[in-house]
Structure formats: structure tokens, C-alpha cells
Amino acid sequence: MSHRADALSVRRYGASHGSHTHEHFQILLGLDGVLELEVNGRGRRISAGDGAVIAPGDRHDFVAASIARCLVLDSNDTRWQYALGHPEPRALAPLARYLATACDSALPRARLLGPDLLLEAWTPPLVPQRPRRAIDWSALTAWVQARGHEPLQVDDLAACAHLSAAQFTTRCREERGMSPMAWVRELRLAEARRLRGQGLPVAEVARRTGYRSPSALTAAQRRLAGR
Template sequence: MTAARDVLSVRDYGASHGSHDHDHFQILFGLHGVLELEVGGHGRRIGAGDGCVVPPGERHDFEARFGARCLVLDSQARDWARAVSFTPPPATMALATYLARACTDRLPRAQQHGPSLLLEAWLPPADGATGRPRRTIDWDALARWALARSSVAPTVAELAARVHLSAAQLASRCRDERGQSTQQWLRELRLAQARAWREQGLSVAEVARRSGYRSPSALTAARRRTGI
């Protein structure tokens, strides 16, 4: 169900650097140009047909050196937590283009039904739709493997390949079994390791380097937001 405060819009981004966070989900879908994002200390590139779900409270920096246009959804719907680790399929572009045009033309039905349609298009079919038994995930072993990667955090696709699942399947399993997105699980795992390194006496700069954060301040901000 669409949250009452869901708002669809089309936004143009320029070369001016911006940085903020929200108390709601923000969904960005690229329509034209390239928007450079940094979310939680990790870079993201949103070109035409690409998408990103920014969770509540996650500070993100952004700029588009040559200009970019995005469909933007500000949403209170908690179901978007399931989409954080997913890449929208190519077919989503047609829907996003229609919704962008509907926003420009101020069509009320687009604002009413667009957010739920976008979520449905973004998410892959649930595991249960295939009728196949679920593969067991050894989360402790996966955590040890992920942390052994040193300063280079594995991607969701690499984590999924490690347990012989697709990225979409792993994201669904992580949400069901761990209660969070794959990226959130990995981020909290690495921040817990960073805390352990600090307790061992390593400097903040060294811990940031080992943890894959761009700067000590980025690591400190991430720990402050999560309380880890």
C-alpha cells in the first residue's frame, strides 16, 4: 500500500555539490545524464536506467557535473527496505519515463498509483514463486569471508556468488533471516570490526583505511548513525 506521504517528482541536478539526509526513503531513478552519489561512504553512479534506494537517516552526497535528471520518490513506505540491495530491471525505465511525464503534466493518478507500481517493478519475484527449496546460508562463514576482504568491501553480487545464490535471492533471504538489507548487514558487520580495531588501539585513520571508508570522518559519521 502506498504511504500517505509518498511524493513523486522529477528533479534536475547540476554541478553544485549537495549533501543531506532524510527521515524517509528516497528512491532515485536516472532518466538522463549521470548523477554521482556517495551513500554511507560508498560511491554510486546513477545513469539513465539506473536506480538507488537511500534508506532513512543515510547521509548522501551528490553532484552531476554535466547535469542529470532523475525521477525521485520520497516515501515513508517500509516495503522499500526490501529494495535497498536490488538494481531495478531494464523494464523499469519505461514505467519511470511514463511517471516522469505524468509528474510534469500533473496527473493525479500517477501520484496516487505510481509509487506502488514503481516498487512492484523494482523488486524481483519472491523465492517462493519458484517452488524450489531454499539453500541454507551459513551467515557466520559468510561474515568471516566478507571481513577477510580487508579494505575492499565485497559487492552484493560477490556475496551472493559465495553462497551460490543470485543477488536478488540473497537480498530476500537477508531481509527474511537477518531483518535487514544485505548492504545494511555488511555495513554493520564491518563497523563492528572497526570498533574492535579501535579497542585494540589502532588510530581512526588506520581503521578507516582498513574498513574501506574514504576518510576518518566518514567512518566516525557512519558509527554515529548506527550506534556501533
């Protein structure tokens, strides 16, 4: 898989174009207006000075009642995983506005250094690592499968693994190769295939695996098959 260079841009958002995913990190910093953001079913608002880090594989959607303007960084730098779960420092707002001006004015040096400056300003200082608690993925898989109809969130998985949400997200990416909610989706779709193989109706399979309708389950299966 090829990796493109990190890219800074200023984007304007209005009506939603539907949910989607990326294979890279996407970092948003609000400049003007209010952007409604939904990531893996959880919503938040991005106003001027606010920010968000969207991890690879996280399904998300944007909408703004009127035009919202954001500084956007598309990045393949895996160090952004350390920003997940950490709120953006308020000192980022002036830097974001400067980099937005650099994008609008085509200032090459600012745009080149901007991604590293944003990462340095956002991520907390690294501290010596203590021995990490092992995650029993087999037990956690059984726990998720026993709650197939429940709307699980990252906090639920993290609590079961006795980790913080940020720690669990990092460990899931390192050890499973995907975000926590992507991992849950794959488990539930695998269970759906098993239940369909036993001859259960699609509606019953959807109910048991946490999908709101048979069509939602079918759409999820098609997305997985088309990856």
C-alpha cells in the same frame, strides 16, 4: 515508525549535496540530461529512459554536470525489493514521461495510480518458490571479518553464500534487517570498536577495517551513533 504514502515527483539535479541514505525505496527514471549516481561506492549514469532502484539504507549521491531531470518515486512498498538486480524495461520510458506530465499538471488520478503502474511494469512475474539455500551467517561473518581491509561488494558476499546478488540482497534484508553493505559496515565498525578497546591506534584500526583514513572511520562511527 510511521509510513508515509508513496510519493511521485519530478526533480532537477545539479551539484552534489553529499551522500545520504533513506529508510524507503527511491526509484529514479531519467527524463532529460545525464545524472551521475553512486550507490554504496558503485557508480552508474542515468540518462533519458534509464532507471535505478535505491534500497533503504543504501548510501548514495547524485551529481549532474548540467541540470538533469528525473521522475522520482519514494516508496515504502517492500515489493520493490524484487526489482533490485533487474534492469528497467525499456517500455518504462513512455510511462515515466506520462507520469512526469501528470506531476507537472497535477493530475491526481495518474499520480495516485502511478506507483503501482511503475512497480507492475518493472518487477518480473512471481514464480513458485523453490526451497531456499540456508545462509550460514556465522561463517559469512567470519569470512567478512577475515577480509576487513578489502573493498567487498555485494557480488563478493553473494558468491560466498552461493547466491545471486539479487537473491543475497533480498535475503539479507529479510534475515538481517538491512542491506548487504550496511551489514558489512556494522560488522566493520564493531570490529573497529574491539580493536580500539585493545589500544590499537586509530590509523591502524582504520587500515584493518577497510577505511581509507582515520577521519573516514571516525565519521562512519559518528553516523552510526547518530542513527
